[in-house]
Amino acid sequence: MKPKALFNWSSGKDSALALYKTLQENRYEVTTLLTSINKEFQRISMHGVHVSLLEQQAANIGIPLIKMELPKEPSMEEYREIMNKTMSEIQAQGVTHSVFGDIFLEDLRQYREEQLNSIGMKAVFPLWKQNTSDLIHKFLDLGFKTIVTCVNGNYLDKSFAGRIIDQNFINDLPKNVDPCGENGEFHTFTFDGPIFKNPIQFTIGETVKKTYPKPKANPEEEDGEYIFWFCDLLLK
Numbered sequence: 001m002k003p004k005a006l007f008n009w010s011s012g013k014d015s016a017l018a019l020y021k022t023l024q025e026n027r028y029e030v031t032t033l034l035t036s037i038n039k040e041f042q043r044i045s046m047h048g049v050h051v052s053l054l055e056q057q058a059a060n061i062g063i064p065l066i067k068m069e070l071p072k073e074p075s076m077e078e079y080r081e082i083m084n085k086t087m088s089e090i091q092a093q094g095v096t097h098s099v100f101g102d103i104f105l106e107d108l109r110q111y112r113e114e115q116l117n118s119i120g121m122k123a124v125f126p127l128w129k130q131n132t133s134d135l136i137h138k139f140l141d142l143g144f145k146t147i148v149t150c151v152n153g154n155y156l157d158k159s160f161a162g163r164i165i166d167q168n169f170i171n172d173l174p175k176n177v178d179p180c181g182e183n184g185e186f187h188t189f190t191f192d193g194p195i196f197k198n199p200i201q202f203t204i205g206e207t208v209k210k211t212y213p214k215p216k217a218n219p220e221e222e223d224g225e226y227i228f229w230f231c232d233l234l235l236k
Helices: 013-025 051-061 076-091 106-117 132-141 167-172
Strands: 004-008 029-038 065-070 095-099 122-124 145-152 186-192 202-213 225-235
Touching: 004 013, 013 029, 013 095, 013 132, 013 186, 029 051, 029 076, 029 095, 051 065, 051 186, 051 225, 065 076, 076 095, 106 122
Parallel strands: 004 029, 004 095, 029 065, 095 122
Antiparallel strands: 145 186, 145 225, 202 225
16 A cells, blocks of 8 residues: 655646656555645635636646635744644545655755654655756656746746746746746746646736735834736636
């Protein structure tokens, strides 16, 4: 019997490649996709993708989806309470492992492992420490297709939102931007590839600018803001 695992599905390219690798290696029975949703807007946290496209992805992958709904701006206490409740329900189904698409953020991996260890589960990182340039080229070579849905304005300008990732996109990235956007430079929606029965059909909507206040290190620090560009996708 293979251990049962849930897969933390973001809808983007790293998730898609990590899920592909997990399914190919066949060491775990992936029973569930888990995605965090902004309850108010019904969109995937950070990626900005509407839940209708997420549900279409899950249907085409053929793995049941659990949507973990979060308040618009959850406190850490609220987040932990919702996460603990969700994970307890998943654990009750015999799931012992949790798979992530993280590549090299050490503090995030440590946090995930600590949280899972505290409830007797184990974290799995199929892409860990792999070269991100190699990963994005492998992703494309496998036939995956993905579109940029969110751009961090501190790294990239509006023109990158709504672009399909291909060699031209990679060539256009500034040198300080990771080709997989692993530092949060951009987020994506994967709409075709070997894990899908059929491509996800969508049209590109408007690109909108959103700003968020930067937390201050001290009271004397000047006000600042984070800028993000979101490209809306509409399910056909």
